[in-house]
Amino acid sequence: MATSVGSVANRNRVAKLVSSLPPSGIRKFFDLLASLDNVISLGVGEPDFVTPWHIREAAMYGLERGETSYTSNYGLIELRSEIARHLERLYQVSYDPRREILVTVGVSEGLDLAMRAILDPGDEVLCPDPGYVSYRPCIQLAGGTVIPVPTSFADDFKVRAEEIEARITPRTKAILLGYPSNPTGAVLSREELAAIARVAERHDLIVVADEIYDRLVYGVEHTCFSSLPGARDRTILLGGFSKAYAMTGWRVGYACARPELLEAMMKIHQYTMLCAPVMAQLAAIEALRYGERDVQEMVDEYDRRRRVMLTGFRRLGLDCFEPRGAFYVFPSIARTGLSSEAFAERLLNEERVAVVPGSAFGERGEGHIRCCYATSLAEIEEAIRRISRFLARLEGKDA
Amino acid sequence: MKQILKAIERNPRLTPAEIAVMTGQSEADVAAAIARAEQDRIILGYRTVINWERAGEDEVAALIEVRCAPQRETGFDAVAQRIYRYPEVRSVWLVSGTFDLAVMVVAKSMREVSLFVSERLATIDAVQGTATYFIMKRYKEDGAILDGDEPTAHRLAVTP
Structure with missing residues (x-):
């Protein structure tokens, strides 16, 4: 009986092309997140507004x-x-x-x-x-x-x-x-x-x-x-x-x-x-x-949040270029010496802020994290405080 | 200027420093613009929207239709002025339609509202008639929903 089960299991049922695809770099954070509470997520890729x-x-x-x-x-x-x-x-x-x-x-x-x-x-x-x-x-x-x-x-x-x-x-x-x-x-x-x-x-x-x-x-x-x-x-x-x-x-x-x-x-x-x-x-x-009016109102609101996040990160000494579109800031975390994945994982575990490691988006994303500002101003400000604490600790200063 | 006003209209507690970050201007410029807007009466005040019922403080509000005769030179302005000087009058609007002025009154009791209408409002010379509608339940006030809330997006915490 064991051998027959084994032979079924050994057969390669998934196409080679699909097997060869790496799993999404985001998947892993999903599982991690499920076990934590009080998380502020800058890891989303969608608006925080409900459809008008x-x-x-x-x-x-x-x-x-x-x-x-x-x-x-x-x-x-x-x-x-x-x-x-x-x-x-x-x-x-x-x-x-x-x-x-x-x-x-x-x-x-x-x-x-x-x-x-x-x-x-x-x-x-x-x-x-x-x-x-x-x-x-x-x-x-x-x-x-x-x-x-x-x-x-x-x-x-x-x-x-x-x-x-x-x-x-x-x-x-x-x-x-x-x-x-x-x-x-x-x-x-x-x-x-x-x-x-x-x-x-x-x-x-x-x-x-x-x-x-x-x-x-x-x-x-x-x-x-x-x-x-x-x-x-x-x-x-x-x-x-x-x-x-x-x-x-x-x-x-x-x-x-x-x-x-x-x-x-x-x-x-x-x-x-x-x-x-x-x-x-x-x-x-x-x-x-x-829907034009809704678009304009949401764009105005994203713009305010964009400036708050960008200014906040720059004040923490994180290098960011000014993003002019979408709703992401993509700061460099290279100065911490951590890989983007290690940075994201530790930030989530230690300060309960979810971001997406830049490496999920290609080799050239390494050294960066993706932070979405489609979230409330209060949450953005709290996330910046937590990241500030995290950076201070990483760099051996008192938080 | 419009950006500053939009930000402050949503949240009057924002400091000039915060508004400066949001609008990409200097803090001094924002503070100056706000001061000017206050002086020019573009900004009329900073208010809080309170659900008094939930705070356990009952108050009675009524919307009053007022029909009145316009006056030479001043039209409806002089009558409106006589009405809006009373502190219990929250809002006065000149409206089109079957009556002339819409007046929102807030008082402690129905009796107080009734007294206001019969003794203050109806006795003004130009006023020809009134109709009083007591507010029974407030659902939304100045853009804020009082009972229940707008649904918020239920998002997954990490998405591509």
Whole structure:
């Protein structure tokens, strides 16, 4: 009996590709956190606001009317039309709602679709390091090879066109950009993006632009990659509702691309997802039609908190560049001599403050921690006090 | 200036130093801007929203519709002024619709409110009629929810 059980256990049931993926660097903290109380978390990646009431109400009203069926694979045409108007208004980019816009289950799905739609085994994708945790696995699961493009603290974590160009090979298929950046908060200017667009054009590459944080910028303007000269038709633009409208749990986003690319993504979407949840689509329509004021209020509030966190960290002597987008500060903890993981683990155990180690976002994230300021001012201030105590102890001074 | 006012409107206890950090200005500039706003009566006061019922202190509030005749030269202003000078009057608004002035009165008892209406308000020359609505339950006041609370986001502590 024992041998038969053993033989089943020995069979390798999980695909090699999946086995080879490292577990998320965030997972570990989850388990640690579960055993602690009185924790202040700067480790989240989502707004602390509840979705504005009128958006929630619109979804409930839809349910009351009995809108519970599948929608078109592409998504409700009303929503696609609103997305088209929205992009036209904000960025002067035109997409045909009938052939060039796909409603996805968040940008997460859009990213997966984009990678699977364009990559053949061994194709290379260039992406900034550090970058969002899902970029690497999504590329790998689609059979692609990740080519990290290093960015640095000294250069405000901006990815540079020449660094991208230096890594292009005959196998390079695409550039994956995520700006404003999670985890660094970096934003690229129009000129910096235009230089990347020229590189993409020179080498005939697709650019996948994850612009989920487009609305969360402070004192600078967001440039939509598709709006750059000549860029639209080689861009797969990914956007969503999670961050700007505090709608993370609704799982709704969109992808825009020229018909040939969008059709390829849509093919995978129709077989795997069918359509995004209808109530989330109804909520998204409401958000685009009447949610502008909410966006502005939340952005103003994030901006106040951004300044409080940035100033607080700098007063503690932590080196931070000023993040202009998303809702993260990415200070350097190099002077403590600890790895980012050790720092995060000790900070959590000793002072009950959760942050995410920069190493979770790529090699170049080492030496940094990601701190989210989408939390109340009172909690941010308390977290700064605790981190101050922690640093004082680390450096052998009295806390 | 707008940023400073927005911050202080949400939380009047913020110090100029704190507002300076939030708005990216110098502490001296913030303090000067606030002083100017107070002087120009842009900032009218610093208030606390209190749920008196929960504090065990009962008070009675009423919304009173007032119909009145506008006066030569001063329109409704002179009547409004006569009304708002009484300390028990919390707010006075000139409104469009079937009546002219909306008056919010707060007193210790229904009797006090009634007396105010019959002896103070109704006796003003220009006042042609009143209708009194006693407030039975307060749900939301100046943006603050009194009974229960806005739901807060139940977030996982660490997310990508």
